[in-house]
Amino acid sequence: MSTLQIPDVPYATEQTLKARAEREGKSLTAYVRDLLNEEAASPTLDEVMDKIATDEPIVYDPDFVRETMREGHW
Known part of the structure; x- marks a missing residue:
């Protein structure tokens, strides 16, 4: 330390x-x-945005989303 x-x-x-x-x-x-430990454990906005930019896009089916919401699984 x-x-x-x-x-x-x-x-x-x-x-x-x-x-x-x-x-x-x-x-x-x-x-x-x-x-300081709490601050270091929380990502900054820039770090979050960088992570999002490198994530693979999520492909979704709008019908599946509607059905899932209707069933209350959201």
Whole structure:
């Protein structure tokens, strides 16, 4: 695991994050680490769009879609 240092964090931001961490019963380090992990786990819009662009098109039959919807399998 590596260490990440973030210089020039505004005082108000630090205080807000400390207060939120305290409310969750976490250290500031643990709280910010969780935020970073959540951010890294969520793809960006560009990443999603790149994935969609490389996916094979889905061919569908409109009659099959209508029948499936009628049967409540959607």
